[in-house]
Amino acid sequence: MRVAVIDLGTNTFHLLIAEPKGKDFEILYKTNVPVKLGEGRINDNLIIPVAFERGISTLKDFRKTIEEYQVDKVRATATSAVRSAENGKDFVLAAKEQANIQIEIITGDEEASSIYEGVKLSGAINDLSLIMDIGGGSVEFILCDTEKLIWKKSYNIGAARLMQQFFKSDPIADDEKHAILNHIQNQLTDLFEICEQHQPEVLIGSAGAFETFAELIIKKKHQSIDIALAKTYSFNFNEYIETTLKLINATHDERAEMPGMIPLRIDMSVIAALITNYIMGRLKINKLILSTYDLKMGVLSALL
Incomplete structure (x- = not known):
């Protein structure tokens, strides 16, 4: 079939x-x-x-x-x-x-469940982890361990929404960054409460922008890794921070010239980097893993 x-x-x-x-x-x-x-x-x-x-x-x-x-x-x-x-x-x-x-x-809940099933299939979940999927319209968070999904929620703070609402300067201005972070802080209070209880040590980024972060690092280091074929990729935390800070501070044209950047993510990657860095800082997480398996793989596994 x-x-x-x-x-x-x-x-x-x-x-x-x-x-x-x-x-x-x-x-x-x-x-x-x-x-x-x-x-x-x-x-x-x-x-x-x-x-x-x-x-x-x-x-x-x-x-x-x-x-x-x-x-x-x-x-x-x-x-x-x-x-x-x-x-x-x-x-x-x-x-x-x-x-x-x-x-x-x-629904956002169904979306989060399928993302969890897809990520689980990749083999990325080895500890108590927080999965994060940054879409254009929404961002899903799933708290889970190797055996079960503990908590999940979808928030309307996707990269396209935040970009259209706040991102007007080139490069992004400090007041725009602060407005974005203030907005997501107000939206994510229940996420911080549940993470305070469980204290996940790993953030798993589900495909999308996280694939772009990985590609930028791979190209910069001339590694022979093909993200299209990989199920997971473990980031070096310092390399990840260095790469995302460069993204956030660059102009549109400078980002466009970065090896590994795709046109769709030239500006979206700034929003994704701001959200991810804020989450990792707030939750004191310094381990980041990419799962290239996401919602569509979760849907596929349910079909098969």
Whole structure:
């Protein structure tokens, strides 16, 4: 049985096609497209027309690929941008009518659960850990150990939301940084309370921006690691801090020139770095691991 998983993120649409192979599975096809569904007016809870059209066009392309691979079962999940948009249901209807793809809008809680299942599959969870997934619309936190999920929550503080609300200067100004940190501090009080009780020692970054941080370090050190093939990557804490401080203080053009940077993350990476550094500092965590397995792998494992 061949299955396809479509993850409609706020910034990126992903398509994954796989089939079972013994007790495991084989990935036959994998792609992602920077649709930027949250462009322009995510904080107004609206998918603007140009982003709407990009999204539907991408789903039509995905449908062609799904048919080429003779897929038996498709599961498409939409997260924060579609979930919060006033015209999100219109997008779901258009996807069904124009691309023959039935989209399921999942809750923040369901999103966090699937992220946990994906990360667990990567083998990254070896201690009491806090998983963090920075999306364009929301950020999910999952407290877990090797045996169970302890606590989870989704917050509407995604990189696209914060960027549109606060990030106006180049490079980012100190007052903008302070406004972002003040905002997330006010949003995350219950996260800090639960972490105070359990005191996780490891932060696991789920794909996305954390892959970009890893790529920047790998390229700088001329390492022969292919993140696209790796399940996990352990950061050297000092290298991570040095890299993210450089990102935060650089101009847009300077970030664009950094080897390993992808166009979608030139500005988003600044927000991701600010949030991650704040979390690690506040929770006194100095161990960071990347899991390249995320929500879509969690959905895939449930399907198979």
